[in-house]
Amino acid sequence: MPLSRKGEEMKHIAILTGGPSAERSISLKSADLVVKYLDPLKYSHRLIVVNEKQWLHEESGEAVDLNDFSLTVGGVKEWFDFVFIMIHGTPAEDGKIQGYFEFLGIPHSTCHTLVASLTFNKQMCKDFLRTHGIPLAKSLVIRKGEEVPNNTVENLGLPLFVKPNSNGSSYGITKVKTAATLTGAVEEAFQYDTEVIIEYFLEGTEYGCGVVREGTQIHAFPVTEIIPKAEFFTFEAKYEGASEEITPARLSNEMMKKCQDLSSKIYHVLGCRGMVRFDYILVDDEFYLLEANTIPGLSEASIIPQQAKAYGWTIGHLLDVVIENCSE
Numbered sequence: 001m002p003l004s005r006k007g008e009e010m011k012h013i014a015i016l017t018g019g020p021s022a023e024r025s026i027s028l029k030s031a032d033l034v035v036k037y038l039d040p041l042k043y044s045h046r047l048i049v050v051n052e053k054q055w056l057h058e059e060s061g062e063a064v065d066l067n068d069f070s071l072t073v074g075g076v077k078e079w080f081d082f083v084f085i086m087i088h089g090t091p092a093e094d095g096k097i098q099g100y101f102e103f104l105g106i107p108h109s110t111c112h113t114l115v116a117s118l119t120f121n122k123q124m125c126k127d128f129l130r131t132h133g134i135p136l137a138k139s140l141v142i143r144k145g146e147e148v149p150n151n152t153v154e155n156l157g158l159p160l161f162v163k164p165n166s167n168g169s170s171y172g173i174t175k176v177k178t179a180a181t182l183t184g185a186v187e188e189a190f191q192y193d194t195e196v197i198i199e200y201f202l203e204g205t206e207y208g209c210g211v212v213r214e215g216t217q218i219h220a221f222p223v224t225e226i227i228p229k230a231e232f233f234t235f236e237a238k239y240e241g242a243s244e245e246i247t248p249a250r251l252s253n254e255m256m257k258k259c260q261d262l263s264s265k266i267y268h269v270l271g272c273r274g275m276v277r278f279d280y281i282l283v284d285d286e287f288y289l290l291e292a293n294t295i296p297g298l299s300e301a302s303i304i305p306q307q308a309k310a311y312g313w314t315i316g317h318l319l320d321v322v323i324e325n326c327s328e
Contacts, residue, residue: 011043011323014069014080016097018049021089022171022192029299031086037315038084043323046071046078050087050097069104082323083108085295093295094120094166107327110274111294119270119292120166122197126289132269134262135288137281139199141165148186152198153179159201162186164193175201204283207249209263210296210304212275214321218267220260221307225249247306259287266292274322275304 015038017031018024031047038045047058048071055064060073071078083101085092085108092098095116101108110116119125123141130136138156142148153160162185163173172192174185182198189196206226212219227244248256263278270292277296280287296304308318 011081011327012078013038013043013045013323014071014083015045015047015086016050016055016083016092017047017086018051019087019089019091020050020052021087023088026297026299027087027089030088030295030297030302031084033298033300033302033305033315034084034086034319038319039316042320045084046073046080050091069101069106080106082106082327084319084323085110086298088295088297090120090166092116093293109322109326111270111272111276115271115273116294119294121195122163122165122291123195125270125292129266129269129289132265134266134269135286137200137202137288137290139197142186142196142198144190144194148182148198152182156198156200160185161199161201162189163197163199164189165195165197166193202281202283202288204281204288206290207251207259207280207282207287208277208303208307209259209280210275210277210307211263211267211272212318212321213267213273213325215325218264219311219321220264220267221304222248222310223251223256223259224303224307225251226303245303245306247303247310255282255285262287262289273326275318277304 015031015034017027019027035045035047048064049056049058055066057071057073062071062073064071069080083106085097087097090096093116095113098108098110098116099113102113118128123139126136126139158177160176160182161173162176164171172189174188176182176185186196208224208226210221225246229243259280266278266289267276272294275296277293279290281290296302298304305315308315
């Protein structure tokens with residue numbers, strides 16, 4: 001095993017990317033950023049691409065032995081000290097892969113299985129956080145095969161957001177302005193999930209706040225103001241430059257701290273680890289939580305890298321903090 005510049009053994013890192021979800025392309029971009037900024041004087045690494053039938057080392061094309069998560073390259077068998085999970089959507093953000101690594105006893109960069117599973121299910125996460133006094137929009141869930149209740153518009157009001165209950169990156173989301181378009185929006189969302197969440201639309205400005213733990217300290221990054229060119233924060237707005245993002249946000253010091261304190265509270269209440277981004281809508285000086293992203297995008301265009309830099313951190317330092325904290 002090679003030594004780091006401190007004379008210690010270098011950690012051998014597996015960077016896990018790909019996956020079968022609609023967010024595969026974003027996962028690949030996020031992994032590229034980890035490869036780019038992971039300190040080569042501290043870590044050795046292998047990029048592992050998760051496909052439907054095999055997990056493959058990108059460079060050699062060798063398949064990972066999933067019995068013990070080992071890799072044989074050039075006739076030499078390797079094991080990993082840590083896994084940096086950069087898969088958005090299933091099977092990572094829903095906790096499936098975390099369960100596998102936790103069973104094997106291999107540290108990884110994200111929240112534990114239970115937390116990942118809970119936060120991936122938007123409605124269950126909202127139901128849990130509501131008991132802790134977190135401001136949230138009114139909503140309900142429809143399961144495949146169920147009819148949309150006739151009193152949905154009456155109970156929730158218009159406009160509404162309709163979206164997959166367990167998906168990310170704004171796939172399958174529709175803003176519903178009339179009762180006549182509700183059924184079509186629900187059918188669109190069902191293309192991405194077996195459960196659909198119908199949520200009252202809150203009119204306000206969108207914000208995102210990244211949080212990471214370092215030892216016993218929780219760092220809440222400077223808040224980002226999100227100004228979509230579309231009506232809301234679409235996939236294109238998140239990943240293809242169709243939004244203006246201002247970091248730090250144009251907030252008073254008091255409101256900036258309010259968002260950061262709320263984000264730190266949610267991170268603690270959920271029992272999060274690693275990098276997590278919380279998205280909000282600000283209405284009448286109240287930050288309403290939209291969702292928790294336990295594996296936020298980490299491409300060059302993503303919010304977390306912007307916030308880390310505004311906080312005075314390099315991306316390399318951010319990765320160091322995640323690896324060190326999640327290895328404990």
